[in-house]
Amino acid sequence: MNTSNRVLVIRSIDKVTEFLTGIRRTGATIGFVPTMGALHEGHLSIIRQAREETDFVAVSIFVNPVQFNNKKDLEKYPRNLDLDLALLTLTRCDLVFIPDEQEMYPDNKHLKEQLDFDGLDQVLEGKYRPGHFFGVVAVLRKLFSIIQPTHAYFGQKDYQQFLVVKRLIQAEAFSIQLVMHPIIRETDGLAMSSRNALLTPEMRQKAPMIYQILQILRDKAGNTEVKEMKMWVRKCFIGLPRIKLEYVAIVDAETLKPIRNWSDSKRPMVCIAAYFGKVRLIDNVFLFS
Ligand code: AMP
Numbered sequence: 001m002n003t004s005n006r007v008l009v010i011r012s013i014d015k016v017t018e019f020l021t022g023i024r025r026t027g028a029t030i031g032f033v034p035t036m037g038a039l040h041e042g043h044l045s046i047i048r049q050a051r052e053e054t055d056f057v058a059v060s061i062f063v064n065p066v067q068f069n070n071k072k073d074l075e076k077y078p079r080n081l082d083l084d085l086a087l088l089t090l091t092r093c094d095l096v097f098i099p100d101e102q103e104m105y106p107d108n109k110h111l112k113e114q115l116d117f118d119g120l121d122q123v124l125e126g127k128y129r130p131g132h133f134f135g136v137v138a139v140l141r142k143l144f145s146i147i148q149p150t151h152a153y154f155g156q157k158d159y160q161q162f163l164v165v166k167r168l169i170q171a172e173a174f175s176i177q178l179v180m181h182p183i184i185r186e187t188d189g190l191a192m193s194s195r196n197a198l199l200t201p202e203m204r205q206k207a208p209m210i211y212q213i214l215q216i217l218r219d220k221a222g223n224t225e226v227k228e229m230k231m232w233v234r235k236c237f238i239g240l241p242r243i244k245l246e247y248v249a250i251v252d253a254e255t256l257k258p259i260r261n262w263s264d265s266k267r268p269m270v271c272i273a274a275y276f277g278k279v280r281l282i283d284n285v286f287l288f289s
Contacts, residue, residue, distance in 0.1 A: 007088040007094070009085065009098060013146055019095070023056050029054040029056070030057075033046050033152075034062075034140065034143055035061055036077065037063060037080065037194070038079060039084045040196075042157065044087060045184045047091045049153060050151065056095070058094065058096070060098070060099075062104060065101060067134075078195070115167065120160070124273075144174050156183050156284070158282070159271070199277065203242070209236070210274060215285070218270075230250060233272070246274055249271045249272075251269060253269045269284055271283075
């Protein structure tokens with residue numbers, strides 16, 4: 001739908017609301033891809049899917065302070081707006097909404113009653129990054145209300161976030177079709193992430209071990225005891241200088257509850273979080289697939 005050369009940049013809620021009201025009146029479907037910027041091929045691949053499936057593609061770039069439980073992590077988070085805008089133009093994104101903190105949280109008002117996610121938001125990332133999903137929900141609730149997309153696209157890379165968003169959409173009765181995009185990887189298997197840019201060359205070389213481990217687990221699943229698989233992962237990380245496994249979890253993909261035996265779940269998955277130097281990386285794969 002974008003016929004101009006450059007992606008349309010809008011920074012204010014009023015303007016984006018007015019603009020999208022016009023788009024909605026034409027009966028167009030709106031695909032929305034929320035991001036924190038520092039765009040990479042993972043983001044662009046999602047945008048291309050949205051491009052194929054919807055009439056109008058809106059991306060947001062907002063480094064949401066509320067979802068960072070660690071101030072240093074927020075300060076260090078990569079930002080590269082000029083390159084982002086060039087990439088968005090190349091992928092033929094129609095509109096990018098880039099609000100600042102004051103626009104999103106005037107007077108710091110993001111504290112709204114929290115939803116009940118049946119513990120989904122308390123495990124894995126929720127356990128190790130307390131408050132993270134509170135922030136995710138706060139920002140997405142607001143972005144969904146502003147953009148009012150027909151479709152919203154999220155990556156499997158943040159699978160737990162996808163499940164939390166699914167609950168949010170149900171709970172608030174947003175009329176949004178939620179779509180999950182598979183994990184896009186570097187050629188050596190490392191899941192693409194804005195944070196990869198923060199890895200030292202040495203850690204960048206080591207980081208693909210996460211996906212190598214996940215692939216071996218996928219091969220072993222069903223034949224090796226769950227407990228044994230987790231122990232094996234922990235052993236893989238022992239004695240590696242400045243590399244630290246934060247968690248390995250084998251869970252049911254619907255509930256994120258840990259499984260003990262393979263018969264406990266029809267759709268098990270494994271999730272890993274690990275530090276490579278100061279950079280925290282996450283990855284996951286579905287087992288039995
Ligand atoms: P972020 O900018 O990190 O908040 O990510 C924005 C969206 O892109 C989220 O839905 C992520 O799950 C998704 N995403 C990030 N990295 C990847 C990847 N390597 N493959 C697929 N989706 C991704």
